[in-house]
Amino acid sequence: xDEKLIFPSQCIQGTPPACSCSCPFNLxxxxxxxxxxxxxxxxAYRLFANRVVFPExxxxxxxxxxxxxxxxxxxxxxxxKACLDLAARKGPIKYALPEKDQTVAVIGSxxxxxxxxxxxxxxxxxxTIFSQEREPxxxxxxxxxxxxxxxxxxxxxxxxxxHFVGETEIASLDGLNFDAVYIATGxxxxxxxxxxxxxxxxxxxxxxxxxxxxxxTGADKMEALSQGITAAANMEYYLQTGMMSGQPSAAIVKExxxxxxxxxxxxxxxxxxxxxxxxxxxxxxxxxxLMCDCTLCRDGCEYLKYYHVFPRVAEEKASKVVQRSLWKHxxxxxxxxxxxxxxxxxxxxRHLSLExxxxxxKADLFDVNGFPPPLHEYFINDMNNAMGECYVAKAAPGHQxxxxxxxPGCQISQTAPDITETAYAYLLGLYPDTGLxxxxxxxxxxxxxxxxxxHETLAKLGSSLxxxxxxxxxxxxxxxxxxxxxxxxxxxxxxxxxxxAEKGLPAAAYPINGRFDIFDPCASREYPEDQLAxxxxxxxxxxxxxxxxxxxEQARCCGMxxxxxxxNKQLAxxxxxxxxxxxxxxxxxxxxxxxxxxxxxxxxxxxxLEFALGAEPVAGMPHISQLRENxxxxxxxxxxxxxGEVVEEPMETNELKLRISPELYHKxxxxxxxxxEVRLVIQNGExxxxxxxxxxxxxxxxxxxxxxxxxxxxxxPEDDGSYTVANVYSHRISFTEER
Amino acid sequence: xxxxxxxxxxxxxxxxxxxxxxRFAYLGHEFxxxxxRCPKCGQVFISEALATxxxxxxxxxxxxx
Numbered sequence: 001x002d003e004k005l006i007f008p009s010q011c012i013q014g015t016p017p018a019c020s021c022s023c024p025f026n027l028x029x030x031x032x033x034x035x036x037x038x039x040x041x042x043x044a045y046r047l048f049a050n051r052v053v054f055p056e057x058x059x060x061x062x063x064x065x066x067x068x069x070x071x072x073x074x075x076x077x078x079x080x081k082a083c084l085d086l087a088a089r090k091g092p093i094k095y096a097l098p099e100k101d102q103t104v105a106v107i108g109s110x111x112x113x114x115x116x117x118x119x120x121x122x123x124x125x126x127x128t129i130f131s132q133e134r135e136p137x138x139x140x141x142x143x144x145x146x147x148x149x150x151x152x153x154x155x156x157x158x159x160x161x162x163h164f165v166g167e168t169e170i171a172s173l174d175g176l177n178f179d180a181v182y183i184a185t186g187x188x189x190x191x192x193x194x195x196x197x198x199x200x201x202x203x204x205x206x207x208x209x210x211x212x213x214x215x216x217t218g219a220d221k222m223e224a225l226s227q228g229i230t231a232a233a234n235m236e237y238y239l240q241t242g243m244m245s246g247q248p249s250a251a252i253v254k255e256x257x258x259x260x261x262x263x264x265x266x267x268x269x270x271x272x273x274x275x276x277x278x279x280x281x282x283x284x285x286x287x288x289x290l291m292c293d294c295t296l297c298r299d300g301c302e303y304l305k306y307y308h309v310f311p312r313v314a315e316e317k318a319s320k321v322v323q324r325s326l327w328k329h330x331x332x333x334x335x336x337x338x339x340x341x342x343x344x345x346x347x348x349x350r351h352l353s354l355e356x357x358x359x360x361x362k363a364d365l366f367d368v369n370g371f372p373p374p375l376h377e378y379f380i381n382d383m384n385n386a387m388g389e390c391y392v393a394k395a396a397p398g399h400q401x402x403x404x405x406x407x408p409g410c411q412i413s414q415t416a417p418d419i420t421e422t423a424y425a426y427l428l429g430l431y432p433d434t435g436l437x438x439x440x441x442x443x444x445x446x447x448x449x450x451x452x453x454x455h456e457t458l459a460k461l462g463s464s465l466x467x468x469x470x471x472x473x474x475x476x477x478x479x480x481x482x483x484x485x486x487x488x489x490x491x492x493x494x495x496x497x498x499x500x501a502e503k504g505l506p507a508a509a510y511p512i513n514g515r516f517d518i519f520d521p522c523a524s525r526e527y528p529e530d531q532l533a534x535x536x537x538x539x540x541x542x543x544x545x546x547x548x549x550x551x552x553e554q555a556r557c558c559g560m561x562x563x564x565x566x567x568n569k570q571l572a573x574x575x576x577x578x579x580x581x582x583x584x585x586x587x588x589x590x591x592x593x594x595x596x597x598x599x600x601x602x603x604x605x606x607x608x609l610e611f612a613l614g615a616e617p618v619a620g621m622p623h624i625s626q627l628r629e630n631x632x633x634x635x636x637x638x639x640x641x642x643x644g645e646v647v648e649e650p651m652e653t654n655e656l657k658l659r660i661s662p663e664l665y666h667k668x669x670x671x672x673x674x675x676x677e678v679r680l681v682i683q684n685g686e687x688x689x690x691x692x693x694x695x696x697x698x699x700x701x702x703x704x705x706x707x708x709x710x711x712x713x714x715x716x717p718e719d720d721g722s723y724t725v726a727n728v729y730s731h732r733i734s735f736t737e738e739r
Numbered sequence: 740x741x742x743x744x745x746x747x748x749x750x751x752x753x754x755x756x757x758x759x760x761x762r763f764a765y766l767g768h769e770f771x772x773x774x775x776r777c778p779k780c781g782q783v784f785i786s787e788a789l790a791t792x793x794x795x796x797x798x799x800x801x802x803x804x
Contacts, residue, residue: 332803374798690751690780690782691751692748692750692756694746712787731785731798733764733765733797737783739781
C-alpha cells in the first residue's frame with residue numbers, strides 16, 4: 001500500500017457493519033449473504049466454515065447476536081443453518097502444504113484449544129494437545145447433541161495430524177519444550193500466572209511464545225472458540241517473525257463504524273416448516289439484506305457513481321495514473337473528470353475529501369505532459385481573456401487606494417454584467433473608496449493542473465491588490481472567495497451577501513414572488529455565514545424557501561466545478577440533471593455557473609443578485625459569444641462611466657453578419673464554439689476562396705484550425721450580404737493538405 | 740458521407756473531390772485515412788458524422804494513450 005494514500009487508513013467504507021461486529025468471529029456476513037442470494041450455498045458454507053472452524057458446532061450453539069444487531073432483522077442464524085442444510089460440498093479442505101518443524105503445545109482440549117490446534121495443524125505445524133480428559137471436546141461433550149459436536153470435531157480434523165496426550169495435567173510450563181504454547185485450560189483452569197499479562201486483542205501473554213484464551217478469560221463458548229482462532233493466527237505470526245504483537249487483521253473488531261440504516265423494513269421471512277429455510281426462502285431472506293456500508297460520498301457524487309468507485313479506489317487509481325503518466329496517459333481523462341469540488345468531504349462523516357488529492361493528481365499529470373490539453377483549452381482561453389484584454393484594476397474615482405474592492409469574478413461579469421454594475425454602484429454608496437478588479441481568480445488554471453499559470457494569475461491579482469493598498473475583497477462568487485482564501489491567505493475577503501444582509505438592500509431591489517429553493521454552490525460549503533446571508537436576503541425579498549436534499553454543508557456541485565465537461569460530457573450532464581431534479585421548484589443560485597448550467601438544461605434558475613441589487617433579469621442561457629461580448633462591453637462601460645476612459649469599440653463595419661438559429665446556438669454552446677469562431681471560418685473561406693460546394697444542398701463548407709480545434713461551418717450567402725449558418729461542428733485531430 | 744462526396748466541388752479549383760489518402764496528427768501520433776479531397780489543391784472534406792463519430796473516438800483514445 002502506498003503510504004501517501006489517505007483513504008485506505010481513514011475511510012470507513014468497506015469496514016465491518018454492525019452484524020459482523022456483533023459476531024464473535026467477525027464473520028463476513030454480507031459476503032455470505034451475497035452468496036446465498038445467488039443460490040451458491042456451497043460458497044456460502046465455505047466462507048462460514050473457514051471462519052468459524054467448527055461449523056456444525058457453531059450452528060448449534062451460537063446465540064446469533066448478529067440478528068439483534070441487524071437493522072433489518074435478517075435471520076442470519078437461520079441463513080447459516082440453511083448453508084449447513086443446503087450445501088452439497090461440506091468436507092474440509094486438504095491443504096497441500098509442506099510439514100513444518102516447529103512445535104506447538106495446546107494445553108486444554110475444550111473448544112478454544114481445539115480451534116487453535118485445528119488451525120495450526122492444518123498449516124502443518126506439529127501440534128500436541130495436553131488434556132486432563134480422555135478425549136478432546138471438554139465441556140461440549142456434556143451437550144445433549146454431543147454426537148453432532150463430536151463428529152464435527154472429527155470431520156474438521158480429518159486432514160490434520162496432531163498428537164493427543166490425555167489424562168495429563170500440566171502443572172508448569174518449565175518442562176514444556178515447544179516453540180509456542182496456547183493455554184486454554186477452561187473456566188477456573190491453571191493460567192500459569194499469565195492471565196494478568198494477557199492481551200485480549202492478540203491473545204499473547206507476557207511470556208514470549210505463550211498465548212492464552214478461552215473460558216479461562218471469562219469468555220463464553222463462541223468467544224472461546226474465536227479466541228482459539230485468533231490465537232492460532234497470531235501464534236503462526238510469532239513462529240514466522242518472532243513477534244508477539246499479533247497481526248492487526250486477526251483482532252476481533254467489536255464496534256462498527258458504519259452508520260446504522262434508519263427505518264429499514266424489519267419483516268423477516270418465517271420458515272414454512274417452522275425449523276429451517278428452503279432454498280427459496282433462504283434466497284428471499286438474503287435478498288432483504290441492505291448490505292450496510294458507508295456510501296454517503298457515492299450517494300451524493302455523480303463522479304463516484306459514474307466510475308463505480310469509492311474515493312479509496314479513485315485515490316489509488318489517480319496515484320497509479322500519475323505514476324505511469326510518463327509513458328502513457330491511460331486514466332488521465334478519469335482524473336480530469338473529477339470536479340475536485342470537495343463535495344465528498346461534505347458528505348463524509350469523517351470529512352475525507354478527494355479535492356486536494358485530485359488537484360494534486362491533475363497538477364502532476366500536467367507537469368509530465370500527461371494531460372490532454374484540449375480538455376481545458378476553452379476555459380484557459382476564457383481566463384486569459386479575463387486576465388488579459390479585459391482586465392481592470394482600479395481604485396475608486398478620485399482615490400489612490402481602496403479599503404474594500406469589488407471582485408465580481410469572471411463568470412458573473414459575462415453572464416450578467418448588470419449585476420456587476422449594480423453591485424459596484426451599491427458598494428460605492430456604502431464605501432466611497434471601493435476599488436474594482438475585473439478579472440479571474442485563476443481557478444480554471446488550478447482545475448487544469450497548470451500551477452504555473454495559476455500562480456502567475458494569483459501574482460497579477462496580488463500585485464494589483466498591493467498597489468491598491470491591500471483592500472478587503474468583496475466577492476460575488478464562492479469559488480473566487482475560496483480560491484483567494486486558500487492561495488492568497490493574506491488577502492481579507494468578504495462576500496457581497498454578507499454585506500447586503502448586514503447593511504440592507506438597495507432601494508432598487510425587487511421582490512421574489514413565489515416559492516424558490518436555494519441551490520448552494522459547492523464552494524459555499526466553506527462559508528456557512530454566506531449561506532445564511534443568502535437565505536436572509538431571499539426571505540427579506542419575500543421568497544418562500546424550501547429545503548433541498550443536498551444543501552448547506554452538503555452542498556453539491558452543479559456540474560461545472562473542475563470544468564469536467566470536455567473530459568466527460570455525459571458525467572457533466574448527469575450531474576446537472578440530478579442537481580436540477582432535487583426539486584420541482586425554481587432555484588435561486590448565487591453562482592453564475594450554477595445559474596447558467598441549470599438554465600441550459602431547462603431548469604428555471606435565477607441569480608439572487610438580480611433581485612437583491614435590482615439588476616436586469618438575465619434571460620435564458622447566453623451563448624458563449626454573447627458571454628465574451630458582455631465582458632468586453634462591461635469593461636468599456638465601467639471605465640467610461642467611473643474613470644472617464646474611452647475605450648474604442650472594435651470596428652464592426654467589415655464584420656460578416658451571420659444568421660444563426662437558436663437551436664444552432666445551443667449546439668455551439670454544447671461544443672464550446674463561439675460565434676466569432678464561426679465568423680472567422682466563413683471569413684477565411686470567403687476571402688481565400690478555400691471552400692467546398694455541395695451540389696445536392698447548395699451549401700458551402702469551410703474549415704479553419706483555431707487553437708487545437710478545427711471548426712467546420714456549412715453556410716450559404718443571403719442576398720443582403722449576410723450568411724446563414726446551417727451547421728457547425730468541430731474536431732481536435734488535425735490534418736494536413738500536403739501530399 | 741459517400742453520397743455527398745460525389746457532389747462536393749472544390750470552389751477554388753472547380754473540380755469534384757475524390758477519395759485520397761489524408762495524413763492526420765494528434766498529440767504526437769500520426770496516421771492516415773482515405774477521405775474526399777481536391778485532386779488539385781488538396782482541400783479536404785470531413786463530414787460531421789466522421790468528426791463526431793469515429794474521429795471523436797480516436798481523439799479520446801489518443802488522449803488516453
